[in-house]
Amino acid sequence: MWVTSSLETVRTPTVIALGNFDGIHQGHCQVIQSLLSNRSDTAQVTVVAFNPHPQAFFSGEHQPLLTPLSEKATLLENLGVDQLVLIPFDQALANLSPQDFVKDILVAQLQAQFISVGFNFCFGYQRAGTAEDLVAIAGQYQIPVSITAPQTNGSEPISSSAIREALLEGNLEKAQQMLGRAYDLTGTVVKGQQLGRTLGFPTANLQVPTDKFCPRTGVYSVSVTSNLWSQPQPGVMNWGCRPTVDGQQPSLEVHLLDWSGDLYGHTVTVHLQQFLRSEQKFASLADLKAQIQADCEIARASLAAVV
Incomplete structure (x- = not known):
């Protein structure tokens, strides 16, 4: 996928x-499915997003992402998208009127032939343009728009913010239903303090991207994939500061x-399956070891139907 x-290197014409699209959740997939249903033989199936996230630009604060760029690109490619365009979000773009955004960006630069958006899409200066406005403005250029x-997940609207809330609550079932898949953490295995090895439970310390949204601290049953294995491996993950050994910085450790x-x-990629317990401080390493053993037994039972 390109x-x-x-905007100078976009492959045109496009259907957009x-x-x-942070998370590529079930709502996003419907927006993209509409795009795929209206593709042409000559147009590039294109997702257009903004970098940085507009909220991060206006607040000046770090915005952790459910799907950092590498994850987002992989998920979109798997859905059949040809091209991901990350428009640099700056003050000049923020100042564009809805009319100018359509004329200067969608028509002149992207040569859009069809546009798909969610019901709550807003654009242009101070987010003044709605999805319905987009229909009207794009119609002036004979560009059809699908809204x-x-x-919903039950009665609750599916959204990236609702998924973040579910992950912070340790409610993986709810997050999985909205995502349509398990929430993943992908990273490189680095050296840690190797305390788990001394307890009889060696762990892999995973270094994930700094902009990756992390769930509630605690212990999880997980399945783990890597090019080292043909099948997912069952495991237990601890995400937190390890209070029993006076850890100061949060770390992500996985025991296979x-x-x-x-x-x-x-x-490796860790697929979160079930939240087992909150992080806690034990009176001794022996108590910690006993709890880890219990966690492993619970995880094995819960993963039996998954891995």
């Missing part, structure tokens, strides 16, 4: 899905239940 941050209705070997330098 990924570009320059507009939005930030995807709200997608049925595999041992050297993972240093390898990239």
Whole structure:
């Protein structure tokens, strides 16, 4: 898939899905499905997002992402998208009127033939343009626009913010339903303090991208994938500061239940399956070891139907 941050190198003409698409959740998939249903033989199926996220630009604060760029690109490619355009979001872009955004960006630069957006899409100066405005403005250029209705999980609208809330609550079932898949953490295995090895439970310390949104601290049952194995491996993950050993910085550690070997330098993906318990401080390493053993037994039972 072609990924570009320059409007000068966009492959045109295009059919476009507009939005930030953080998480590529079930609602996003519907927006993209509408795009795929209206593709032409000559147009590039294109997702147009903004970098940085507009909220991060206006607040000046770090915005952790459910799907950093590498994850987002992989998920979009798997959905059948040809091109990801990350328009640099700056003050000049923020100042464009809805009319000028359509004329200067969508028509002149992207040569859009069809546009797909979610029901709550807003654009232009001070987010003045709505999805309905986009229909009217794009219609002046004979560009059809599809507006995807709200997608719900039960009675709750599916959104990236709702997924973040579910992850912070440790409610993986809810997050998985909205995403349509398990929430993943991908990173490189680096050296840690190797305390787990002394307890009989060696762990892989995973270094994830700094802009990756992390869930509630605690212990999880997980499945782990890597190019080292043909099948996912069952495991237990601890995410937190390890209070029993006076840890100061949060770390992400994974113990594989049925595999041992050297993972240093390898990239692995941890698929969160079930939140087992909150992080806690134990009176002794012996108590910690006993709890880890219990965690492994619970995780194995919960993963039996998954891995």
